[in-house]
Amino acid sequence: MAQKQNRSRYAILGMLTYQPMSGYDIQKFFADIAGFWQESYGQIYPNLRQLWQEGLVSKQVEEREKGPNRHVYALTEAGQQVLQTWLQETAEPLPIRNELLLKLIFGHQAGHAANRRQLEAFKEQLTADIGNLNIVEAWQEAQMDEGDPHAQYRRMAVRYNLHANQALLTWCDECLAELAP
Amino acid sequence: MAQKQNRSRYAILGMLTYQPMSGYDIQKFFADIAGFWQESYGQIYPNLRQLWQEGLVSKQVEEREKGPNRHVYALTEAGQQVLQTWLQETAEPLPIRNELLLKLIFGHQAGHAANRRQLEAFKEQLTADIGNLNIVEAWQEAQMDEGDPHAQYRRMAVRYNLHANQALLTWCDECLAELAP
């Protein structure tokens, strides 16, 4: 039976364009760049096995004395082609579910104080996020200077969230002004 | 077995604070405000039945001569309390998966032209979205004037996306400048 969506496959294949990696590495990468993507082991390991069976990735086992061996996967020619096809298709926005906005449109029921609390909490999140993103951006710039050809693109992803979060801070203040106590 | 997450339940309960509604109405509402939430029939109808069994909503059947009868649900006291508890909890951001950014961080593999195409396509989406959001905002303002107590909050949700989208337009141009042909 044909795959329908399964973006995890592409996320995995894509990561292997950076360098050969283990499932553990892939999980860690997405957890670290945190924000716009994440993969759980429950997705990664079964998918890696299937990609390997389909010949889209190759496997090399690094023997380790302690604990489980490291399985390092690399893109094959076939894998590169599958990835390439996907990369050339225009990305369509995935359905979003924004819980803050869901609560907000029931704001009449929630009451003034609760709405303000939601917005204040969101502001704090945004501020913290922006702080982290600034640090990551500086890091990506350093990587660019060192000649990492992927760093420029990762920086763009970071700046996406910087732009959005900054705008949302403005939005929060606008709303809070409207809901003045 | 206790429910774990299931935001659909709350989305449904919340809609019933606006007025008694059918499952069909609820689906339609979310499809129309399109953007930050959506519910499928496959979620709504089973959930409505369960909420009814738990006594969180009441049901009234409107007989229709043609086609299936209309089942109109309303919030009960118990339902209002469950909703209220949820509304008072601070919203935590749901995990996001942004396919555009996923593709973008593999941009070195995709190539210059493909990256530019992705960004151009995104710009078009954003521009179209902003156009729609402006119309919806005007509509919500009209509803506010007519005394709809929920319209103010719906307008805030619309403005959230206006702010974000406008900022992302700037981001697109920034990226396109960086990827000048």
Added chain:
DNA sequence: GGAGTCATGTAACTTGTTACATGATTGA
């Protein structure tokens, strides 16, 4: 001594979508 990291993997579960069945009515 305790937390965190390295490392693989699976089973049980939740959450959600899609496509279908049914069928009359309305408007372009």
Added chain:
DNA sequence: TCAATCATGTAACAAGTTACATGACTCC
């Protein structure tokens, strides 16, 4: 005449998370 709207509902599937098992090593 064709598409959309009204209206309920289910079955099959897809996608994804969480929690667990296993166990050594390193740093505070």
